[in-house]
Amino acid sequence: xxxxxxxxxxxxxxxxxxxxxxxxxxxxxxxxxxxxxxxxxxxxxxxxxxxxxxxxxxxxxxxxxxxxxxxxxxxxxxxxxxxxxxxxxxxxxxxxxxxxxxxxxxxxxxxxxxxxxxxxxxxxxxxxxxxxxxxxxxxxxxxxxxxxxxxxxxxxxxxxxxxxxxxxxxxxxxxxxxxxxxxxxxxxxxxxxxxxxxxxxxxxxxxxxxxxxxxxxxxxxxxxxxxxxxxxxxxxxxxxxxxxxxxxxxxxxxxxxxxxxxxxxxxxxxxxxxxxxxxxxxxxxxxxxxxxxxxxxxxxxxxxxxxxxxxxxxxxxxxxxxxxxxxxxxxxxxxxxxxxxxxxxxxxxxxxxxxxxxxxxxxxxxxxxxxxxxxxxxxxxxxxxxxxxxxxxxxxxxxxxxxxxxxxxxxxxxxxxxxxxxx
Numbered sequence: 001x002x003x004x005x006x007x008x009x010x011x012x013x014x015x016x017x018x019x020x021x022x023x024x025x026x027x028x029x030x031x032x033x034x035x036x037x038x039x040x041x042x043x044x045x046x047x048x049x050x051x052x053x054x055x056x057x058x059x060x061x062x063x064x065x066x067x068x069x070x071x072x073x074x075x076x077x078x079x080x081x082x083x084x085x086x087x088x089x090x091x092x093x094x095x096x097x098x099x100x101x102x103x104x105x106x107x108x109x110x111x112x113x114x115x116x117x118x119x120x121x122x123x124x125x126x127x128x129x130x131x132x133x134x135x136x137x138x139x140x141x142x143x144x145x146x147x148x149x150x151x152x153x154x155x156x157x158x159x160x161x162x163x164x165x166x167x168x169x170x171x172x173x174x175x176x177x178x179x180x181x182x183x184x185x186x187x188x189x190x191x192x193x194x195x196x197x198x199x200x201x202x203x204x205x206x207x208x209x210x211x212x213x214x215x216x217x218x219x220x221x222x223x224x225x226x227x228x229x230x231x232x233x234x235x236x237x238x239x240x241x242x243x244x245x246x247x248x249x250x251x252x253x254x255x256x257x258x259x260x261x262x263x264x265x266x267x268x269x270x271x272x273x274x275x276x277x278x279x280x281x282x283x284x285x286x287x288x289x290x291x292x293x294x295x296x297x298x299x300x301x302x303x304x305x306x307x308x309x310x311x312x313x314x315x316x317x318x319x320x321x322x323x324x325x326x327x328x329x330x331x332x333x334x335x336x337x338x339x340x341x342x343x344x345x346x347x348x349x350x351x352x353x354x355x356x357x358x359x360x361x362x363x364x365x366x367x368x369x370x371x372x373x374x375x376x377x378x379x380x381x382x383x384x385x386x387x388x389x390x391x392x393x394x395x396x397x398x399x400x401x402x403x404x405x406x407x408x409x410x411x412x413x414x415x416x417x418x419x420x421x422x423x
Contacts, residue, residue: 048078048151048152048153048154048419049077049078049079049154049394049419049421050075050077050078050096050394050419050420050421051075051076051077051095051096051420052075052095052096052097052098052394052417052420052421052422053072053073053074053075053092053095053096053097053098054072054073054075054098054100054396054398054417055071055072055073055086055091055097055100056070056071056072056086056099056100056101056102056103057071057100057101057102057104057105057398058070058071058103058104058105058402059071059073059083059084059104059105059388060104060388060403061107061387062106062107062365062368062369062372062373062386062387063372063373063386063387065365068083068084068085069085070085070086071083071084071085071086071089071100071105072084072085072086072089072091073105073388073396074089074090074091074092074095075394075417075420076092076095076420077420078154078393078394078419078420078421079392079393079394079420080388080389080390080391080392080393080394081390082390083388083389083390098415098417100398100415102400103398103399103400103414103415104398104399104400104401104402104409105388105396105397105398106368106372106388106396106397106398106399106410107372107385107386107387107388107392107395107396107397108129108130108131108385108393108395108396108397108416108417109129109130109131109132109338109350109351109354109371109372109397109410110130110131110132110133110134110337110338110350110371110372110375110376110379110381110385110386111125111130111132111133111134111338111339111340111342111350111371111375112133112134112271112292112294112337112339112371112375112378112379113134113136113252113273113294113296113337113339113340113341114130114133114134114135114136114339114340114341114342114343114347115135115136115137115138115143115341115342115343115344116133116135116138116142116143116146116157116158116160117138117139117143117343117345118142118345119149119156119157121342121345121347122146122149122150122156122157122158122160123156124347125157125158125342125347126155126156126157126158126416126418126423127416127423128347128348128349128350128351128411128413129349129350129351129410129411129413129416130158130349130350131158131159131385131393131395131396131397131416131418132158132159132160132375132376132379132381132384132385132386132393132395133158133159133160133161134160134161134163134211134252134339134375134378134379135160135161135162135163135164135211135213136163136213136252136273136339136341136343137163137164137166137213138163138164138165139165139173139174139177140165140174140176141162141164141165141177141178141207143160143162143163143164144162144164144207144208146160146162147160147161147162147210154418154419154421155418155419155421155423159381159384159385159393161210161211161379161380162208162209162210162211163204163209163210163212163213163252164203164204164207164208164209164212164213165177165181165200165203165204166213166214166215167197167200167201167204167212167213167214167215167240168191168214168215168231169189169190169191169192169231169232170190170191171184171185171190171191171200178203178207180199180203180206181200184196184199192232192236194239197236197239197240197243198243201240201243201244202247205244205247205249209249210249211244211249211250211251211252211270212240212244212249212250212251212252213251213252213254214232214240214251214252214253214254214269215231215232215253216230216231216232216237216253216254216257216260216263216264217229217230217231217254217257217260218231219254220256220274220276220300220303220311220318221303221311223308223310223311227256227257227276227314228256228260228277230257230259230260230263232263233263234263234266234267237253237263237264237267237269238267238268240267241267241268245268250269250270250271251268251269251270251271252269252270252271252272252273252294253269253271253272253273254273254274255272255273255274255275255278256274256275256277257277258277258278258281258282261275261277261278261279261282262279262281262285265282265285265286265289265291268289269291270291270292271291271292271293271294271337271378272291272292272293272294273294273296273339273341274294274295274296274299274300274341275293275295275322275325276300276318276321276322276325277321277325278293278325278329280328280332283325283328283329283334286334287332287333287334290335291334291335292334292335292336292337292378293325293326293329293334293335294336294337294338294339294378295322295325295326295339296339296340296341296353297319297322297323297326297353297356297357297360298339298340298342298348298352298353298356299340299341300315300318300319300322301315301319301356302315302348303315303318303319304316304319322360323356323359323360323361324360326357326360326362327360327361327362330360330361330362330366335374335377335378336357336362336370337370337371337374337378338350338353338354338370338375339353340352340353349410349411349412350371350410351371351407351408351409351410351412351413352411353370353371354367354368354370354407354410355367355407355408355410355411357370358407364403364404364405364407367407368403368404368407368410371410372385372386372387373386373387374386393419394417394418394419394420395417395418395419396415396416397410397415397416397417398413398415398416398417399412399413399414400414
């Protein structure tokens with residue numbers, strides 16, 4: 001036996017404990033604000049969703065590409081109730097107003113691969129325009145608490161799909177994330193057996209993870225690792241996928257080599273992350289299976305700027321290859337999603353990833369869709385995020401010009417609205 005033959009704690013009890021604790025922390029953190037004083041630690045009484053009228057700006061709907069000048073967007077209870085041109089869109093009296101004259105109004109952006117380990121990182125992500133996101137994993141289930149923080153105090157965190165801990169051969173200190181993981185520290189070869197892989201997935205699901213994150217290759221961001229070296233076989237990846245599916249969840253997979261990408265896709269993952277050397281054979285399989293590609297161009301471009309010569313050379317070599325892969329995927333009809341892979345305390349603006357999608361050869365509108373409508377579909381948020389139309393969440397960003405003419409505007413939004421509340 002690779003692990004003790006005991007089941008993880010009940011999903012109901014474990015998740016209840018996590019949500020209760022994170023809810024309490026959410027209120028406390030919001031109330032403390034920047035003062036950090038005990039006197040400020042009263043429960044936060046602000047509404048979890050707001051009423052707001054955003055008026056006078058130019059409204060862009062990425063779903064259709066339609067542009068509406070002198071627009072009015074009415075948000076009630078954190079949800080868009082009306083959106084259109086002034087004169088034909090009624091704005092109820094008595095609601096708070098946000099003047100958007102001279103601004104363009106877009107739906108909040110979606111970062112489909114981000115690591116949010118702290119409340120400060122979650123807050124920075126929202127301020128940089130990411131009002132929804134998918135976690136790329138955390139070491140100690142912080143993302144599950146961040147998800148609850150977003151529900152309790154929306155302005156402090158993106159609406160989040162949490163991945164829990166990474167299903168990887170060497171868990172390191174992550175074995176301390178849950179008592180049910182401790183037995184894995186005794187495994188000589190790490191998390192590799194079918195039983196061990198299933199066990200980590202089960203613990204993730206018991207803790208309330210929305211998706212499961214695994215890997216097929218080593219990391220590009222560590223100079224002593226070879227990103228083309230494969231750490232899990234097709235059979236091992238299939239075990240992870242099957243265990244996740246039993247819990248009704250999909251899998252995102254860290255990958256670089258063509259062989260690794262192909263093994264991951266044919267094992268049934270939902271989305272391929274990074275994927276620098278993905279080939280046409282695998283891309284065609286992705287189109288057939290409707291597998292998403294999240295290339296994290298921002299992260300690869302960041303390697304090229306590293307002070308470490310190995311990483312800098314790796315980034316310079318990988319970035320043009322990845323751009324070609326992105327364009328090939330787009331031309332073949334593989335769905336793309338924007339993700340920054342932000343981690344380590346620094347949150348990159350999701351708008352930068354949209355710019356890099358454009359530099360890979362997508363049109364400006366198609367690039368924008370990778371961080372709105374297409375990413376919303378990947379996250380299961382169709383009808384919730386990605387468009388500024390009735391029934392969608394009252395998450396908006398404002399930029400001081402036409403983003404389709406200058407996508408760099410997305411990286412520094414002049415205003416952010418989260419669930420009807422200006423941030």
